[in-house]
Amino acid sequence: MLPTRESQPSPLSGSQPIAAQNSPIAYGLGSFGLESLYTVFAGFYMFYYIDELGLAVALAAIINILYAVWDAVNDPLVGFLSDNTRTRWGRRKPWLLTGLPFYVGTLVLVYAVPKPFLQGNALFWYALVIFFLFEAAYTIIWVNYSALFPELFQSFQERARASSTYQGLGMFGELVGFSIPPLIYARFGFVPMAISFAGVAGIALLLAIIRNTEDPNAQKAPPLDLKSAFGEVLKDRPFLLFTIAVTFLMFITAAYTLATPFWVKYTLGASPQATSLIFAIVFIAAILSVSIWARLVRVLGIKRTWLWSVGVMAASAILLGLASNLVVGAIGAAVAGASMGGIKVCREIIMADFVDRDLKRTGHRREGIYFSLLRVIGKTSKVLQSLALVVLGLLFGYVSGENPGPQPENAFRFLMSVFPLVFIIIAWLIASRLSFDNQPSSPPPG
Numbered sequence: 471m472l473p474t475r476e477s478q479p480s481p482l483s484g485s486q487p488i489a490a491q492n493s494p495i496a497y498g499l500g501s502f503g504l505e506s507l508y509t510v511f512a513g514f515y516m517f518y519y520i521d522e523l524g525l526a527v528a529l530a531a532i533i534n535i536l537y538a539v540w541d542a543v544n545d546p547l548v549g550f551l552s553d554n555t556r557t558r559w560g561r562r563k564p565w566l567l568t569g570l571p572f573y574v575g576t577l578v579l580v581y582a583v584p585k586p587f588l589q590g591n592a593l594f595w596y597a598l599v600i601f602f603l604f605e606a607a608y609t610i611i612w613v614n615y616s617a618l619f620p621e622l623f624q625s626f627q628e629r630a631r632a633s634s635t636y637q638g639l640g641m642f643g644e645l646v647g648f649s650i651p652p653l654i655y656a657r658f659g660f661v662p663m664a665i666s667f668a669g670v671a672g673i674a675l676l677l678a679i680i681r682n683t684e685d686p687n688a689q690k691a692p693p694l695d696l697k698s699a700f701g702e703v704l705k706d707r708p709f710l711l712f713t714i715a716v717t718f719l720m721f722i723t724a725a726y727t728l729a730t731p732f733w734v735k736y737t738l739g740a741s742p743q744a745t746s747l748i749f750a751i752v753f754i755a756a757i758l759s760v761s762i763w764a765r766l767v768r769v770l771g772i773k774r775t776w777l778w779s780v781g782v783m784a785a786s787a788i789l790l791g792l793a794s795n796l797v798v799g800a801i802g803a804a805v806a807g808a809s810m811g812g813i814k815v816c817r818e819i820i821m822a823d824f825v826d827r828d829l830k831r832t833g834h835r836r837e838g839i840y841f842s843l844l845r846v847i848g849k850t851s852k853v854l855q856s857l858a859l860v861v862l863g864l865l866f867g868y869v870s871g872e873n874p875g876p877q878p879e880n881a882f883r884f885l886m887s888v889f890p891l892v893f894i895i896i897a898w899l900i901a902s903r904l905s906f907d908n909q910p911s912s913p914p915p916g
Contacts, residue, residue: 500678509647791887
């Protein structure tokens with residue numbers, strides 16, 4: 471077992487009560503905008519390009535691999551630049567306000583493919599470029615917005631209250647982003663879907679960014695050079711092992727996300743509207759399970775709760791693999807949602823502990839780097855996702871919607887069950903070697 475270093479009270483707890491100026495609801499509203507817009511991309515871009523536009527699955531796999539490489543470069547770069555930004559508006563807000571139009575605009579361009587790019591290699595190059603641009607915009611928004619949380623809400627009580635709102639509205643954004651788009655694109659098309667979500671999510675994010683105020687004390691620490699900024703974080707071995715386990719869990723949720731429209735169509739033989747139902751069940755179950763998992767953390771401790779949530783995910787993979795009709799598929803989706811709720815609750819608690827300990831130990835603020843490294847290591851799951859697509863082609867002959875091969879129903883049954891079970895076992899074994907403090911640290915005496 472690898473123990474984490476001793477948890478220390480966050481030095482932020484003794485600073486000015488900046489959280490009194492900030493709104494958990496406003497911060498959660500930004501999470502709704504951020505997650506709903508990204509989900510419209512992540513949930514449907516592969517289905518749109520492969521099944522609707524005819525992009526070959528092998529070319530889609532190449533794009534995913536290159537996308538993962540690009541992600542590996544831009545995440546830590548944005549985290550480093552954000553942590554070292556010093557302006558009268560704060561460290562994060564200039565990045566957020568500048569990146570927001572870029573973020574909503576590129577989402578529309580993902581689905582509004584100009585006619586000259588709809589054929590052959592032109593579609594491949596258009597997809598590659600626009601996915602790269604969207605990923606850059608999302609990185610700017612996500613890294614800076616996530617890094618705000620420890621600064622805006624500085625005591626355990628403030629964070630507990632704000633976290634529940636943040637997670638709840640974020641998952642509600644994912645629910646909306648997964649369940650509503652099929653209802654829109656089935657009737658009006660993909661471009662109106664993208665425009666409507668860009669407008670709603672953009673307004674939510676803008677209101678959240680304007681409403682919350684950064685702590686001016688956060689800019690007092692001198693900027694760090696590249697080696698100093700990353701050196702301490704990369705020495706944190708428990709954090710690195712944690713990110714590996716998270717990577718495998720992210721692959722599973724990404725595989726579910728990517729495969730669900732195909733699985734509904736080919737394996738369950740249901741309509742596109744059933745995709746909305748499945749996604750709605752997943753996220754309703756996740757939202758409803760959060761309070762239960764939070765109670766389990768207090769009773770069982772963070773490690774045992776995390777292991778239980780991973781075990782529930784294994785059960786969901788078995789159910790989804792056995793499903794051949796919408797009823798069994800819906801039950802599997804509910805179990806998957808419950809497991810995701812638990813994994814999300816545990817992940818946020820563990821990450822907060824890593825960030826606070828580093829701040830106490832070094833006296834420097836590295837929220838951007840911690841969150842960006844978690845994301846960039848986790849995004850290597852894109853490589854696993856691409857390999858899964860290649861394996862599907864080799865084993866089952868699936869090429870595209872125009873040429874689905876002889877067994878498309880078994881191809882996506884395999885992607886929803888066998889792959890997840892393998893990586894769930896690996897993640898569980900890694901998680902079992904780590905230990906975490908079960909109780910939050912108390913704020914220092916005033």
